[in-house]
Amino acid sequence: MTRYKINLKTLGFLAFIISILTFPLNSYSQETLETVNQALRYSRYSRLALKIIPVQESERTFILKMPIEKIEDNIDFDTYQFSYAVLSGFQEPLTAQNLVTLTRQDLIKETDFHYFFEKRVDIPASQETAIAILKAVDTRQGDVYYYHLDLISPFIFGHPGFWAYYGDNIPFDQNFILKNQPVEFKGRGIVTLYSFNYPANFDSPLPPMEIRPAPVPREVQVDFEGDFLLNNLKSFTKDGYYFIQSDTNSTQGMLIKTVHEAFPKVKDYEEMVEMVVYISTRNEHETLKAAEDKKKALDQYWYGMLKDEEAARKVIREYFKQIEFANILFTDFKEGWKTDRGMVYTVMGPPNEVFFRPNGEIWSYLIANSNSKITFTFARVKNILTPNYYILNRSRALQPEWFKSITAWRNGQMVF
Structure with missing residues (x-):
């Protein structure tokens, strides 16, 4: 397992x-x-x-x-x-x-x-x-x-009367699972569960200072995958995320996102190109996406940015370590690095302060050589798929420190 x-x-x-x-x-x-x-x-x-x-x-x-x-x-x-x-x-x-x-x-x-x-x-x-x-x-x-x-609470729809378990009978404590990895569902008074697949692929979020609304898809594709019995091994074979229910007329269920075999780490150069969007200019990122040889393009990208191979290796190692942690911590129906919290975590690093409210989450970062700090506020949004769905309160006031962090990454000076 x-x-x-x-x-x-x-x-x-x-x-x-x-x-x-x-x-x-x-x-x-x-x-x-x-x-x-x-x-x-x-x-x-x-x-x-x-x-x-x-x-x-x-x-x-x-x-x-x-x-x-x-x-x-x-x-x-x-x-x-x-x-x-x-x-x-x-x-x-x-x-x-x-x-x-x-x-x-x-x-x-x-x-x-x-x-x-x-x-x-x-x-x-x-x-x-x-x-x-x-x-x-x-x-x-x-x-x-x-x-x-x-x-x-007013922020949740309720909880399911069943759950998934690892082979060692420990409750499944992640939101993501490898495709084809089996888990066992258990519950009381329930015989049959129903599986729905959402084959969605999401874009990376807008930066913190971008206050225009993010585009919302007009339609969401959902495929009913049929039913299955409790107390049997079940695996999930398709991309996207699954919502498992015991009653399809209710709002309670369990979210599971399927991921590739390397997750939470980066899988290949194609995915690496996607992930550098947060510290790249628009032209840089478009050039990387258009390149036929992604490895060669990335080598040129990193060396052109850092001008030193050892410095480039260090930044690559740290940046994708941040991506890995963001995936572990924040994956829901999106990969963790594509969530608002995952984006801020990747660029700014782990917050110095984290405070929770019923309707949100507040992160603060101490500013070097200063008594002040920068704060990111995430609003909690009621969502049928997860009780922990948060959206960043975007503001142009976040731009100066955001750009400073990006510059630190690009200069090889980001330290956690």
Whole structure:
């Protein structure tokens, strides 16, 4: 079974710096989902990747499936303190009273790749909003990891009563899957699932300072792929993305995007040409797309930009590492690098600050040699395919720092 595990060897000093950047300014105030800095969620040096997958049993009963990916090698369970909670909103304090500790005895399963917890929760009829949160504290440096997901809120359509699983019975914790890679779907009280394929290919997004509306396709092609039974292996063979439902009259379902065998890494020179759009001039990119020999054209492109082979190799390595992380972190029905968050992440790097609101996500970057920072705000949009669909609030005010970052890339000076 394929896993997309990132091997991170040199963590010490960088993790210490990140812990400083992510430490609350007022550590004595009560933390809430709105006030905790979740930059570690998108860091290139995270040791864990947390996920909550809610399977809905009834209108107000959920099974919280909580797989925690082990990014760090030779991880020790006792190095971390795990807990979870169900909050009534983003302003409810995160306290010892509402956080439930998860111990080794709570583990449903441990594999080489994951810890896996599972808890059933009932939401009171009077509670209008319910947010599940998973927390992990690294007892060595004090790094704190969070992951949260709406169970009940105005921004979601609900959750499916089934899910997909790897061969080792760990819940499928990614939005993307290799074509023809089998997974097993499981659920209670459900026998048949229905599969719809959307063979869509998306363009890269407009830059942050481009305020004109992006073109929207007039029609979306969808192909009904038929039904299949639960508790059997199922693979997906076509390009695009799939939406799996147990009830085709409902708005609940599971999104899976099919990807090529090299994903989240770049596959070939054709794809590489697509991906350099963010740091290229229009003429440069058109020339690359028109070239018959893409490798030769790219060699000329990189050397013409950097004027030094070693510098070019370094920029290529770093740029496509950013693409890889964007794909891992932000893929939904689009490849991660083609989303608004993926675009900003690729060019600007991992944000120094990440704050969540019920209706959005706010990223901030500290500006070198300055006390100021630049902020990118992503508006949350209700979407049937994913509970985490965000669109950048574009503004011409973002142009100066955006161009500075592009210039840094083109001069070989971008460092993360």
